[in-house]
Amino acid sequence: MFSLIILLSGCATQGTQQSSPLSTMDKDSPEYYVASGYSFLSNRSTKKAIKEFDKAIDLCQKQHKDREEVIYASRSPVETLYYMMKAAAEQKSAVAVAQTCADALYFKGYAVLDFGELELAQNLLDQALSMSPAxxxxxxxxxxxxxxxxxxxxxxxxxxxxxxxxxxxxxxxxxxxxxxxxxxxxxxxxxxxxxxxxxxxxxxxxxxxxxxxxxxxxxxxxxxxxxxxxxxxx
CATH class of the missing domain: 1.25.40.10 (Tetratricopeptide repeat domain)
Structure with a gap:
């Protein structure tokens, strides 16, 4: 028997953006490192940005390592509903979370393109899409x-x-x-x-x-x- 679990935070219903100032964020959270990395990326400090995204990815892996459900990252209720219906059709357990961990993969993929690493970029984006196929x-x-x-x-x-x-x-x-x-x-x-x-x-x-x-x-x-x-x- 499959189950559907929806865990929605405010970030899960918004577009990809980091609007909260870094000073208000938990420095041990993926959100902090994605926001920090995005700040470096915006200032063309690509190597520093990649390091921040790596920290976020590492924290995400630790957070989700014991989960048995398929993990989807969603930006809107309609997207979440699609993922839940997709999981139900496949008779899989699924959870919808905020976009942060998928964004970490996406932004790192975007960043490594600066160094011509096409295969690594595509691999990272494929991982992001496994969480957010829509x-x-x-x-x-x-x-x-x-x-x-x-x-x-x-x-x-x-x-x-x-x-x-x-x-x-x-x-x-x-x-x-x-x-x-x-x-x-x-x-x-x-x-x-x-x-x-x-x-x-x-x-x-x-x-x-x-x-x-x-x-x-x-x-x-x-x-x-x-x-x-x-x-x-x-």
Whole structure:
């Protein structure tokens, strides 16, 4: 017989952000080290940031080492419900916790990309996604890694998942940002696959959401130039 356990803190219903000042946090908590690492990362002190994320990951592993349930990290009630239904369908016990431990993996993955460690970054992001498979931000970062590798079809597949996740599960305060990033990722991938008409649709969808999306505007101009070059060669 399977069981479903939902442990929701305030952080589990919010977008990924560290809003509390470090001085108010427990220095022996993953939250403290993720916030500290994020601060270093924001100041381009990447090596120091990675050390902080490692401390958070170590604390998370210790916290969860004796748990038998599948551990999901959620940002919203609808995302939590999805994970609980997923676990029920698989007849597994599951627990939904705050986003902190998954964020530690995500941010470290983001950070190590600065040093060109693509495989390590993808491994860390895969671990984050095992906790938060419907997190559009994590999915888009995996898509970005595929772009770096020039694996355009793989990138397209991941960004399509990110788009769906953003539309369905991203919290309202980050939905626009995560949705447009996913759509741009789809568009970039489609350009590289030579599917310009489909790419154009995606970038126009970005402008419908955010008329000031400079990247989408730039890519639409790039598509026009590509078409002009093709016509000139024919």
């Amino acid at each position: 997190n559009a931000m994590y999915l888009s970062e995996v898509g970005h890694i595929h772009h770096i590798k020039k694996s355009w079809k793989e990138a397209l597949d991941v960004f399509i998942k990110a788009e769906d996740a953003a539309e369905t599960y991203s919290p309202d305060q980050v939905k626009q940002k995560e949705l447009t990033r996913a759509k741009r990722g789809i568009g970039f991938s489609l350009i590289e696959l030579g599917r310009l008409d489909e790419a154009e649709v995606k970038f126009n969808e970005c402008l419908e959401i955010n008329p000031n999306d400079k990247t989408a505007k730039h890519e639409l101009e790039y598509i026009k130039r590509l078409r002009t070059n093709v016509q000139g060669d024919s």
